[in-house]
Amino acid sequence: MIDGVEGRPLEDVDLIERARDGDVRAYGDLVERYRDIAFRTAYLITRSAADAEDAAQEAFVKAYYALGRFRTQSPFRPWILRIVANEARNRVRSAKRREGLALRLAEGRLSGDAAPSPEAAALDRERAEALLAGLARLSEPDRQIITCRYLLDLSEAETADTLGLRTGTVKSRLSRALGRLRDVLPETLGPLSVTEVNDG
Amino acid sequence: MAERFADLESALQALGTRIAVPPAPSITPAVVSRLETERLRRRRPPFPGLALWSRRRALMVAAFAVLAVLALAAAARFTIGAVQIRIQPTPSATSGTPPSFDLSVLGPARSPSDAAASLPFRTALPAGPRPDAAYIVEGPTGQRSVAFAWLPSTTYPRIEGTPWGLIVLEIPGDDELVLKTLNAFQDMVTTVVQGRPAAWIPAPHELELRTRVGSQTFSVGGNVLIWERSGVTYRVETALGSDAAAALAASIGG
Numbered sequence: 342m343i344d345g346v347e348g349r350p351l352e353d354v355d356l357i358e359r360a361r362d363g364d365v366r367a368y369g370d371l372v373e374r375y376r377d378i379a380f381r382t383a384y385l386i387t388r389s390a391a392d393a394e395d396a397a398q399e400a401f402v403k404a405y406y407a408l409g410r411f412r413t414q415s416p417f418r419p420w421i422l423r424i425v426a427n428e429a430r431n432r433v434r435s436a437k438r439r440e441g442l443a444l445r446l447a448e449g450r451l452s453g454d455a456a457p458s459p460e461a462a463a464l465d466r467e468r469a470e471a472l473l474a475g476l477a478r479l480s481e482p483d484r485q486i487i488t489c490r491y492l493l494d495l496s497e498a499e500t501a502d503t504l505g506l507r508t509g510t511v512k513s514r515l516s517r518a519l520g521r522l523r524d525v526l527p528e529t530l531g532p533l534s535v536t537e538v539n540d541g
Numbered sequence: 542m543a544e545r546f547a548d549l550e551s552a553l554q555a556l557g558t559r560i561a562v563p564p565a566p567s568i569t570p571a572v573v574s575r576l577e578t579e580r581l582r583r584r585r586p587p588f589p590g591l592a593l594w595s596r597r598r599a600l601m602v603a604a605f606a607v608l609a610v611l612a613l614a615a616a617a618r619f620t621i622g623a624v625q626i627r628i629q630p631t632p633s634a635t636s637g638t639p640p641s642f643d644l645s646v647l648g649p650a651r652s653p654s655d656a657a658a659s660l661p662f663r664t665a666l667p668a669g670p671r672p673d674a675a676y677i678v679e680g681p682t683g684q685r686s687v688a689f690a691w692l693p694s695t696t697y698p699r700i701e702g703t704p705w706g707l708i709v710l711e712i713p714g715d716d717e718l719v720l721k722t723l724n725a726f727q728d729m730v731t732t733v734v735q736g737r738p739a740a741w742i743p744a745p746h747e748l749e750l751r752t753r754v755g756s757q758t759f760s761v762g763g764n765v766l767i768w769e770r771s772g773v774t775y776r777v778e779t780a781l782g783s784d785a786a787a788a789l790a791a792s793i794g795g
Binding site for chain 2: 365366368369370373379384385390394397398401444445468472473487491492493519520522523
């Protein structure tokens with residue numbers, strides 16, 4: 342990190358202060374810290390690795406020039422994710438054809454995971470595929486709010502920051518989006534509850 | 542959220558852990574490079590004749606180029622810190638092509654943090670991914686230098702003839718540890734890194750490493766950028782082009 346290989350990693354706020362003073366390398370450390378979640382966010386919105394990479398890169402460049410407007414007492418993650426999500430949504434809007442782009446399930450165990458979570462293990466492939474297909478049938482706004490809140494596992498407050506909404510709006514829109522998702526899921530799918538399996 | 546969606550919410554959270562997401566690409570060097578480039582562009586005065594260089598940089602390069610030519614005329618060699626560069630149009634007396642530069646001749650790989658802790662000078666790394674290994678180089682007079690190495694990745698493509706994607710050699714002092722032999726002066730471009738004269742060598746050449754146990758000659762297939770700052774000579778070897786290498790070099794040491 343910024344203090345060389347011996348140094349203790351700096352806090353976000355220190356890196357941001359240095360970046361504001363023109364220290365591009367400090368900003369590089371900040372980019373390195375958040376590039377994974379930024380790319381994941383952009384990918385889940387654009388469903389394209391190339392678009393996600395472009396969106397994440399563009400977002401970090403824009404964020405650098407916007408650091409003066411960042412409130413240092415606030416967490417950096419939702420702030421950068423909001424910029425990333427905006428860039429990703431711009432690409433979704435500007436792309437003419439996205440029908441061929443779809444999220445898919447990972448084969449086997451996910452890289453970096455020692456073992457699947459009980460919830461993940463409990464959601465069988467058939468139900469997971471059905472959920473993905475259902476998500477693909479939703480409108481972009483519905484899909485994005487569900488993506489942020491559940492697929493990225495952001496809190497309601499982070500979802501609000503990321504999508505530029507008020508927390509109350511997130512609650513109401515999520516409720517409606519979940520209702521619409523429920524409507525497009527096949528009735529033959531059966532219960533989605535994973536807690537019953539965990540209890541067993 | 543209403544109880545009626547509790548099962549759906551749990552299922553969606555579980556789904557989030559099962560979606561195939563490609564590994565995040567290493568975008569940090571590209572972001573840093575863009576910001577550095579933009580910073581240089583904003584500093585550039587609007588003189589059409591100096592479209593790519595600030596006046597100060599251009600003058601420095603010109604002066605350095607003149608010195609380099611004079612040095613070549615005199616002895617066909619000149620020095621940047623601990624690296625001596627020699628122009629020798631004919632192949633060296635050694636028979637055949639020397640082996641590729643192999644860091645393992647320096648000894649066992651160490652963790653970068655352990656290596657840095659064992660050195661008497663402060664090391665510096667480029668922005669972006671952390672190095673995967675480090676090798677200590679002990680010079681003829683016992684001074685200790687370090688070579689940091691990164692495995693090939695999308696950020697750092699494999700350097701021809703090596704198992705590495707990036708090698709950064711940091712040499713304190715000015716004892717000549719490295720002798721580079723180029724076929725022609727045209728194989729080298731004079732430039733500026735961190736405000737200091739630098740040499741960009743985008744052509745295959747030979748490298749002689751002078752260590753405590755003797756000299757060894759290697760062939761180098763990567764592009765090399767050399768400069769000296771604050772008593773430390775930096776040698777970056779990469780498969781990247783000149784712009785990306787310059788951005789990477791500019792990020793070393795902040």
